[in-house]
Amino acid sequence: MSSDTLYGRLGGYDAIVSVVDDLLARLKADAQLGRFWQHRGEDGVLRERQLLINFLCSSAGGSLMYVGRDMKTAHKGMGIECAESGSYAYGGWPDIDELYRKQLAETDHAKREAMLHQIQKTLHERTRFAPIYDFFWPSGIGPRVEEASLMKIDPFPWSAPLEDVRLKRP
Numbered sequence: 455m456s457s458d459t460l461y462g463r464l465g466g467y468d469a470i471v472s473v474v475d476d477l478l479a480r481l482k483a484d485a486q487l488g489r490f491w492q493h494r495g496e497d498g499v500l501r502e503r504q505l506l507i508n509f510l511c512s513s514a515g516g517s518l519m520y521v522g523r524d525m526k527t528a529h530k531g532m533g534i535e536c537a538e539s540g541s542y543a544y545g546g547w548p549d550i551d552e553l554y555r556k557q558l559a560e561t562d563h564a565k566r567e568a569m570l571h572q573i574q575k576t577l578h579e580r581t582r583f584a585p586i587y588d589f590f591w592p593s594g595i596g597p598r599v600e601e602a603s604l605m606k607i608d609p610f611p612w613s614a615p616l617e618d619v620r621l622k623r624p
């Protein structure tokens with residue numbers, strides 16, 4: 455597999471599928487986020503899983519086409535917020551968190567709308583880069599791993615190249 459693209463360096467299709475399955479299982483079990491997956495048909499959830507896989511593959515430069523909706527349309531109206539207090543949220547800004555708290559208590563619609571617009575405007579103006587994986591020394595060791603690729607690039611003692619790490623087939 456080519457390691458020229460981010461897709462190749464991440465480990466390609468199988469690696470992205472593992473990340474998505476791991477993530478979805480944790481999201482469904484999450485106290486705050488689990489509600490988004492309750493009372494949904496199995497087929498709809500499977501369709502969404504595949505769309506997420508294709509979205510990540512195509513965004514990383516893989517040769518898959520994403521045919522789903524854009525992120526804004528797909529998530530509009532779900533009440534997904536950007537405050538530091540949210541599940542898995544970190545690295546926010548105190549001024550945005552403060553505005554978020556204030557708008558929760560504001561009863562005047564116009565004032566609340568203005569605060570929400572201010573939050574969106576500030577977020578839009580500040581460019582952020584979100585890490586899509588944590589920096590760590592990768593050691594592909596565990597019961598699901600068939601080939602850990604340790605010491606293939608001697609003397610680097612961790613798993614490398616990552617695209618050579620293979621999971622056991624069920």
Ligand code: HEM
Pocket residue numbers: 487490491498502505506509521522523524528529532534
């Ligand atoms: C707290 C954050 C998020 C929640 C609660 C959430 C929840 C959902 C839900 C419930 C759907 C199904 C919508 C429907 O069937 O109408 C969906 C669709 C989707 N989400 Fe998210 N999502 C979140 C963040 C993200 C992020 C960060 C990404 C991208 C990396 C993403 C990618 C997608 C994709 C590709 C779809 C399918 C779009 C389509 O149906 O056309 N989501 N999301």
